[in-house]
Amino acid sequence: MRLVLAGFGVVGQSFAQLVKEKTPDLAAKYGFVPRVVAIIDSSGAVMDEKGLDVARVVTKKRKTGKVGQTSGLGAREIIARTEADVLIETTPTDFKSGEPGLGHIKSAFISKKHVVTCNKGPLGIAFQALQELARHNSVQFRYSGAVGGGTPILDFGKTCSTGDDVTRVTGILNGTCNFILTKMERERVSFADALAEAQREGYAERDPTLDINGYDSAVKLVIMANHLGLSKATVREVNVRGIQDVSAEKAWAAAEKGEAIRLIAVADKSGLSVQPSTIARDDPLCVTGTYNAVKFHCKDSGDKVIVGRGAGGPETASSLLRDLIEIRGSMSEATEQ
Numbered sequence: 094m095r096l097v098l099a100g101f102g103v104v105g106q107s108f109a110q111l112v113k114e115k116t117p118d119l120a121a122k123y124g125f126v127p128r129v130v131a132i133i134d135s136s137g138a139v140m141d142e143k144g145l146d147v148a149r150v151v152t153k154k155r156k157t158g159k160v161g162q163t164s165g166l167g168a169r170e171i172i173a174r175t176e177a178d179v180l181i182e183t184t185p186t187d188f189k190s191g192e193p194g195l196g197h198i199k200s201a202f203i204s205k206k207h208v209v210t211c212n213k214g215p216l217g218i219a220f221q222a223l224q225e226l227a228r229h230n231s232v233q234f235r236y237s238g239a240v241g242g243g244t245p246i247l248d249f250g251k252t253c254s255t256g257d258d259v260t261r262v263t264g265i266l267n268g269t270c271n272f273i274l275t276k277m278e279r280e281r282v283s284f285a286d287a288l289a290e291a292q293r294e295g296y297a298e299r300d301p302t303l304d305i306n307g308y309d310s311a312v313k314l315v316i317m318a319n320h321l322g323l324s325k326a327t328v329r330e331v332n333v334r335g336i337q338d339v340s341a342e343k344a345w346a347a348a349e350k351g352e353a354i355r356l357i358a359v360a361d362k363s364g365l366s367v368q369p370s371t372i373a374r375d376d377p378l379c380v381t382g383t384y385n386a387v388k389f390h391c392k393d394s395g396d397k398v399i400v401g402r403g404a405g406g407p408e409t410a411s412s413l414l415r416d417l418i419e420i421r422g423s424m425s426e427a428t429e430q
């Protein structure tokens with residue numbers, strides 16, 4: 094199975110290393126040997142149709158900051174022209190344009206390649222259009238790492254909706270915000286001090302705006318709602334309020350009443366919203382620290398909650414691999430029929 098990797102940062106490199114490490118296992122258990130034939134970063138690309146030595150590319154990237162030479166071709170052209178089966182798309186998320194991932198994914202679909210991505214931008218902006226383009230080109234589109242990192246939130250939601258109706262989804266979808274709110278209530282520190290601690294610990298980006306203002310949660314909510322058929326909304330239609338105005342006093346007051354303030358994302362037939370809300374501390378959704386949690390409200394079987402870490406390079410890479418294995422499984426089924 095020939096792979097093109099677009100994006101070779103934290104997640105892309107973790108994925109390349111995971112695939113290398115697991116190759117004997119993948120051959121034995123699933124009957125396929127992944128071969129990385131192209132790797133693209135922001136400054137160029139490296140290609141070999143026989144398969145790249147990914148360990149060497151990682152070493153080169155770490156030493157020089159680049160995977161290869163500038164090829165003269167743009168990433169979209171490389172994706173379209175390379176003989177490969179699957180694009181693994183891990184470039185940075187852009188919530189406004191969805192680029193560069195959106196163009197990469199379209200280019201892969203049009204050239205009949207399956208796509209696995211954890212890039213939320215293209216999904217938040219064009220979920221339905223991308224699904225349609227994948228269907229039109231008879232290729233598969235998987236994105237389980239886009240929500241919850243390595244925690245299989247989307248797959249769990251799909252299982253909950255099989256033979257039942259998921260009528261509402263309620264989630265804590267941003268580990269940075271949850272860390273800050275937990276820190277404020279437990280240690281009675283201000284928002285600014287809790288944010289500074291999150292940055293020192295490496296949980297928050299240097300520019301944490303999209304976490305704090307709720308947009309990261311909103312885009313994940315959009316992906317979940319579309320995935321489960323609850324809504325066809327894009328990120329522009331979510332009613333969003335972040336945690337920037339949650340005062341330390343409010344967080345402490347909630348804690349004293351056995352409650353907690355969390356950034357809660359809700360999707361149901363009436364719409365999508367993200368806002369700081371008070372929930373009971375003994376609600377299974379009320380996770381602490383950097384954890385994510387999602388509650389699926391099911392019409393017949395009741396509420397179900399999934400909890401796990403929502404980010405991390407190796408964790409997210411494991412989701413990409415899971416998606417790749419699923420694609421391989423359905424490719425084999427298709428050839429058997």
Ligand SMILES: NC(=O)c1ccc[n+]([C@@H]2O[C@H](COP(=O)([O-])OP(=O)(O)OC[C@H]3O[C@@H](n4cnc5c(N)ncnc54)[C@H](OP(=O)(O)O)[C@@H]3O)[C@@H](O)[C@H]2O)c1
Nearest residue numbers: 100101102103104134135183184185186193211212404405
């Ligand atoms: N990190 C996590 O825990 C996590 C979890 C879930 C989802 N995600 C999502 O996964 C994606 C990757 O995250 P990351 O942490 O790996 O980011 P990252 O470390 O910043 O890596 C991004 C990679 O994309 C490359 N890139 C940027 N623009 C490009 C372009 N126009 N064409 C080709 N390559 C380009 C960068 O190239 P250079 O190396 O040359 O800069 C870099 O290699 C993001 O969309 C993120 O939201 C991440």
